[in-house]
Amino acid sequence: MAMNTPAIEIEGLTKDYAVGFWRKHMRRSLDNLTLQVQEGEAFGFLGPNGAGKTTTLKLLMSLIFPTAGTARVRGRSIDDVRMHREIGYLPEQPYFYDYLTARELLDYYARFFGYPAAERRERVTRFLERVGLGDSGNVQLRKFSKGMLQRVGIAQAIIHDPQVIFLDEPMSGLDPVGRREVREIILDLKRQGRTVFFSTHILSDAEMLCDRVAVLLGGKLQGVGAPGEIVSMEVYGMEIFFEMRDGRLLPSALVGHSTKIGERFRVEVPEAQLYSALEQLRSCEARILSVTALRPTLEDYFLKLVARGKAAEHRAGGDSP
């Protein structure tokens, strides 16, 4: 395999579903997706619900089959069952055989890779440790909390040291502690030089973890690039938080532009007018709490995209039945 073969190559991947009672209408849940992920990248796959993220992952896993298009992982076509040796997968809201213990589950999955018994045992212990479940190996899965299940899920996805790991909403349903733990694991994998492809809603995580992201909306790819590329770094405004002294009124110029949040006020002004606004506040002896430069975040980009998409739908007269 050449060194510069991408870890994941998706080309024109498309999926149609027949919907309706008589299965006459086609709904396109993924439209001509083309993208590449390089080895060692942490790649975020973003989009609102129903955008096609899970569909993409299911297609890559051959749980469903494409209407058109191809995909390769580490040079192997997704049709090739051998491809599955080199990948790990954590589905969304995973469910595992709840009558098994964590140990038994991992051992079960480890068998599929042909490890001898001793090595299996060692791996199971090691990876339980790795995801922080070292003490819960012999507990039945039906007693596990959501966070613990998620961690077991990651363990089964990486127990065979795969080069490419696919995670579908790995942080969903986790409390902040759980989220941090998963983030640590992902970073760790990245440090080991593995490729991590994960879908998520949580944009701050994507910004923090990913080398690049792709944004999907309505089955179509909207954009691919480093988080910083997707949104310009341009400052578009300044935000001032302040408090008014007792009995003092807001400066007249700012009245219409301020919002009151509890005891504080927030005002947004163009960069050029920052000093005049500050001057006005100083003249009424307001207490300045903070001044921040506003840059568009991934979230803004996202929300704008969603809004644009809804408007387009509306204009087209709504979705087909």
Place this chain on the structure above:
Amino acid sequence: MSTIPGGVAINTFREAVRDRVLYNLIFFALMMIGASILVGEISIGISRLVIINLGLSAISIFGLVMAIFIGVGLVHKEIEKRTLYTLLSKPVKRWEFLVGKFGGLLLTLTVNTALMTVGLGAALYYVSRSFLRTDISILVAVYFILLELGLVTALALFFSCFSSPMLSTLFTLGLYVAGIFSTDIRDIGMLTRNPAMQAAARAIYYVLPNFHNFNAIAAAAHGESIPVSLIWQNTAYAALYVALALVAASAVFSGRNLK
């Protein structure tokens, strides 16, 4: 087991055990105990007959219920619960998964049947204080029942690959009943004067799984010997038909888009 189907089979067996499926053995034991005591009160002449008839019929019915009810859920449950998602992300082919599920249920049924046979043996010894050489045919009858259960399992698995548990139960049960009466269907067809109907009746007879072949309960009850040739013929028949069902299941399941 070092093979993939083997691993899946062991896990399926483990699930059955932990789901307390084997508790049905308690009912069976209670029934046999009750029957033995009851029968012990009547004349010795037919007590063996009754115990063997009852025991074998119960083994057959209990096994059938298990084969159908667990069988129709084998694939469906894994799809519903999405445990299949993680499984298929491993280097495992879909047909290997199917064969494994089949093997697991068959293993469960074998263990269940074996334990019941021991119970039957105990009851028999209790009422008649001896075993006869002709009782070997009881073991043969049990073996035939097991073959029958294997076939029903394979059919249930096949339906499980594409329809809901309720429909699968209906189809499997329907096919079982039709298979019991397949000989009669053929005979009714032969009674008509119409050669087209006769040919159709014969065709249906051959296509349907012939469960009548496996019924040796009467023979066992009367202590008749069952020819060895029938044993291997029935084994071959069951094996072929199971293979057929699994191949068909594989073909259907390989192309299925999982929800």
Place this chain on the structure above:
Amino acid sequence: MTGPSHARSLRFALVAIPLLFLAIVLLQTRIDAETRTIAQQKEDLLLRSGPLLKALSMGYEPLLADIYWTRAVQYYGSRLGNESEKFELLWPLLDITTTLDPKLIIAYRFGAIFLSEPAPMGAERADLAAELVKRGVAANPDDWRLDSDLGFLYYWHLKNYPEASAAYLEASKKKDSPVLMKMMAAEVAAKGNSFSASREIWTEIFESAQDPSVKKNAFQHLRSLQAQQDLLALDKVAEDFRERNGHYPVTTRELYERGVLSGIPIDPAGIPYIFGPDGKARLDPKSPVTVDKALNR
């Protein structure tokens, strides 16, 4: 859309499934051959109790009755021809059939004939046949044919002429019964066993039978009756001949050549009668027609 592994599975299935079916068919024919030979020796009905089966059939009695009726016919047909056959299962099969569906007239009529027929044509149990038909009469009080069958059983097999006459009388009272019933009642009451009554009975059975086996059986009985009559008549002719000529005729042809008879006397199968050395007429052994053993010919 589906992946190439599906295409492979499908191709494999399209080849493997027909081959497997072929193997299955071949195997099944072998199994059938095997079990047929076993069944010849021993056969059993697991459940012989009609009422029990009725309870178990959970509302599907008529269907089950049809199945058992089919089995009864198959059972009889497949074993006909064995010299030592006793048709032991015929009674239980018909018993079950009629318990499940008491209105299945054809089963009673079949039983009336073949339960009572002596071996090797039937089970030689006229008593069971009578029991069956009586049950049929009770369940189907408007059907004269069953009373007629009962009359036949009493007359032909059980030789109980008062009961036979009574049965025919009952038949004659029922809707659509032919005048023959009244005639039979009277004739049997008056004469007991007679050719004419017997012939009437078998003719009635022959004409009303729907089952081909029953029809065939009745036909054979009619021919037998005819032959018996012919033989008795020929005996008389032979006696006359002896008185006139001092010795019995050697062949029946002789009688024609001598002008005693207007033609060569032939039996219902068209084969000429012969004379035994004792001067008694008898059937040519080559003839398919037979007479009752009781006549000792």
